[in-house]
Amino acid sequence: MHLTKNEERILNGEKGEVMERLFRLLVRLGDIYGADKMIPVGSVQVAGVSYKSIGDPGLEFLEDMASKNAKVQVLTYLNPAGMDLENWKEYGFPEDFAKNQLRIMDAFKKMGIVVTSTCTPYLAGNLPRFREHIAWSESSAVSFSNSVIGARTNREGGPSALAAAICGVTPNYGLHLWENRQPTVKIDVDVDLVTNSDFGALGYYVGQQVKNKIPYFTGLKNANTDQLKALGAAMAASGAVALYHIENLTPEADIVEKKGLETISVGKKELKGTYTKLNSGKDPDIVILGCPHASLREISQLAEKVKDKKLKKPVWICTSRMMKEASDRMGFTEIIEKAGGNIVADTCMVVSPIEQMGYKTTGVNSGKAANYLPGFCKQNVVFANIDDLVEGQL
């Protein structure tokens, strides 16, 4: 890889040991993946935030970095934490878990990272532009920024994203290069998608079929950003799709090369089969919405459904702190809490210890959550649209 004189100096340790190690990590990853040079990044999103995911080894590493005065050079956000960072006690998150989680957040803050904890940075003040190079981690955020915004990022691991934030650069390979952003499979959708869970089911099915290919969708007539968020999240979870294009909807769809692609058709039968496959339980103990983190529109939908009603079992909607603030102002939070539900910020069901909180069956409208909950949280899953899930609890 070509390194500038300044970059050579970093590798020789002239900017200290922390920079030398982190930069070496980027150079080595660049060598492994055939990068020609380093490119500046506009923003970073770091994964490996929940104490449940990184444990004591991660906590100790981050505290060590912070104590050595490592500082980020670009706008850097975080993946969801393992709990609501403000109301964890009220929602029943265990005390010792909370203590460790808060130490992790302190270490990030010392490094200059914005303590935001969301899988939807683009809804919370970290919005890249079309063609901007970024280094993001969380798979659904990577998919959204690449596909819906047209920014350019590979799927970074926790340490490589942290290194990009502190060095301000990332190796130039993979999805940073135009030639690697071309579709490799065509998905012909011949079924009307109505609810956000329909988009999740489609994403789950396609991800399983195409693994890490780049799909080009035709037949999807319309979709709002909530639905694209659900689609991309499920494809990244059941497969490893980091970029997709949709005819007439996403920014690169018109300009990519789409001749001669293998075609997979998805119809009613495939969609229905996916719903059947993702349902492993019934009568949920808890319904958790907001995977990926809910937009204000999704929070308002829930508020509308539960207004002046009483929920029999807990309903959570997970979101970013910023969306919760807006929800508070609009009175949605009050409506949902009066009905017995909760708006949980900063965390998500997959990285929070819900199995330790006594829940066995979880209702979700997210294809991504349905994919991860059985393994990560030992949950039986009820996968359905928001209407059916919430009405089942009234």
Added chain:
Amino acid sequence: MNGRMISPGKAEGEAIVSTEPIGFYGGIDAKTGVVIEKGHPLEGKCVTDKILVFPCGKGSTVGSYVIYGLKKNNVGPAGIINKETETIVATGVILAGIPCVDQIDIEKIKNGDIIVLDADKGLVEIK
């Protein structure tokens, strides 16, 4: 033997060889350097100050942090030799500053061999 430098530095020590991949998270105790994975060929053995030889990493990406913790707690291996270093181990050894070389024919190294590792040059010598 000549391989590829993953993380620079020099080390000398006794080889501890695993024919199986190593998953550091849940596989090695970061406080003691002892292999704790049930049924692993190195179960119960300590990697501290040894030249740890194994084909490649496996398992959770948190393994990178365990490698860092081993070094920080002064119970880490003196050096690492792999057949193929994947990103979990590469990330861990670079962050920790443990000399590491890959693309080595590790079948030629036996438990207890004294190894001189010059990662800067990608060299592995059996004394």
